[in-house]
Amino acid sequence: TGHTLRLLELPFDYSDQVSLMVTTNQKSQDAKSVTQKRFDRVIARMKDPNKSIFSFVVYPESTPMIEAYRAMLDLKEAGIKTQFVVANQVLEPEYCTNEFFIKRRKMHEKYLGEIKERFQLPVVIMPLLEKEIKGMQMIDKAATLLFPNNVLVK
Known part of the structure; x- marks a missing residue:
């Protein structure tokens, strides 16, 4: 149970880390945006009882x-x-x-x-x-x- 909870926390934790990243150029800003959107989709899917x-x-x-x-x-x-x-x-x-x-x-x-x-x-x-x-x-x-x-x- 503990391992499962930790695994489920990862998208939330990583999403928080991505949102805190300091970006120095447009390329890294774009990568951050793509990654953030991906994790937002994963989190939304986990919260949607019709999908998970x-x-x-x-x-x-x-x-x-x-x-x-x-x-x-x-x-x-x-x-x-x-x-x-x-x-x-x-x-x-x-x-x-x-x-x-x-x-x-x-x-x-x-x-x-x-x-x-x-x-x-x-x-x-x-x-x-x-x-x-x-x-x-x-x-x-x-x-x-x-x-x-x-x-x-x-």
């Missing part, structure tokens, strides 16, 4: 939830709206047949409730799968689980 979608993928646990929430607030301050949250690797009840997994499932349920309450956004559940999401077959399976009927959460 931001979501956080979190494990239903305390630390990931808190970090993602902080990141969402930082994005909001920058004018970027988060559209939804993906709760990743959620244990499904039918697989929780021993005490260990029953306890983990209860913990997941607790944090799923906190995620919904804290973020006030749609929460998409991604169950824990038998294999990692690697290769087109697993990507297709994950996409179907996340977005049934090809409907993207908005």
Whole structure:
């Protein structure tokens, strides 16, 4: 989450630096103008929910939830709206047949409730799968689980 936020800050930081540049000739002034316009377009695209979608993928646990929430607030301050949250690797009840997994499932349920309450956004559940999401077959399976009927959460 921290790396993502830093990456998202770069266009804003660079845009600020470009606007502070001291230019000595027309050529450097033109380069500054082109660069500034490019970053302004990137920033505008990031802020436009019709062109960019931001979501956080979190494990239903305390630390990931808190970090993602902080990141969402930082994005909001920058004018970027988060559209939804993906709760990743959620244990499904039918697989929780021993005490260990029953306890983990209860913990997941607790944090799923906190995620919904804290973020006030749609929460998409991604169950824990038998294999990692690697290769087109697993990507297709994950996409179907996340977005049934090809409907993207908005």
